[in-house]
Amino acid sequence: MSQYFRLHPDNPQPRLVKQAVQIINDGGLVALPTDSSYALACHLDDKQAVERLRRIRGLDERQLLSLLVRDLSELANFAMVDNRQYRLIKSVTPGPYVFVLQATKEVPRRLSHPSRKTIGLRVPDHAITLAILEELGQPLIGSTLIVPPDTVPLNDPEEIRVRLEKQIDLVIDGGACPCEPSTVIDLTGETPVLVRAGRGSLAPFGLEETA
Template identity: 65%
Template structure:
């Protein structure tokens, strides 16, 4: 049965955050609130946890996963970023955007896109999640919490626990969570001077990025 952590949205309790981090470090998959919708997340370097996350989500190895990063500096260490891309990233972080970029050598090869060697990255604007990432000290691998066969993400912590309590190590409740996923932008064409490509219109506004 999964643990259930009720965190204050603005002042998350350090004791509960430490317990959540411990669950991640022990190979657990967690349900986390973000500034867009709930996500499934696990330790980046734990192969078994990544496979479990994919099974819960009902996707195969070809489905792209996202790195949740603390800040733009951390994001830049896991992706190759030129000046034009960096200026756009500054406008969208933190926020409800996922950016697809060329993966750096810091990203395990099995996690990047098999044919294009790209990776999705985001810096969430969610206080409790930011504190968890700080305490964890490294990015988390994540995907939107959508059940197999469903089209909408789950966004209620109690319902998530009821549905997935035997598959998750923990569920974090930090108040109300949006249902709309991130806007996904592929910035890899900018490497050769082309325009970014919109892969999914979500909560993040293109106008806020000057697009």
């Protein structure tokens, strides 16, 4: 049975943030709000929690999970970026984007694409998630909370509790989020490539907006 915390979306209560981080450190799988939609997240180094996340999302090992980081100071630990890539990422973060980048050797093998050695990286623009990342002191593994056979993210924390209360350890109610997934941009080549269109604008990447 999952726990249920109500956190203020702009000024999250430090006591509840600490309790949420303790649950994550103990191997918990958490539903939390972001600037695009609700996401599932767990500890970077917890293999069992990552496997549980993949099962709920219906993802195999070839499908990327994202590293949720508090700011770009952590970028170099997990991804190899040149000046061009860094400037582009910095211009739109924090925000509703996942960037596909070449992974460093610091990234656990289970978290990078098995053949391409890439990692998804995201700096969310949401006070609750950023407070949790700050208290935790390291990135989270995250994925947009879309539960098969659904094709759109879950956005109501009460519904998340009802549907997943026996599968996850904590639901963080931070109010409604935009019911859109993040935009995924592959920056591993010479030019940005759109992987998934979502909430973020494509204009900064020179990509066509789709209707």
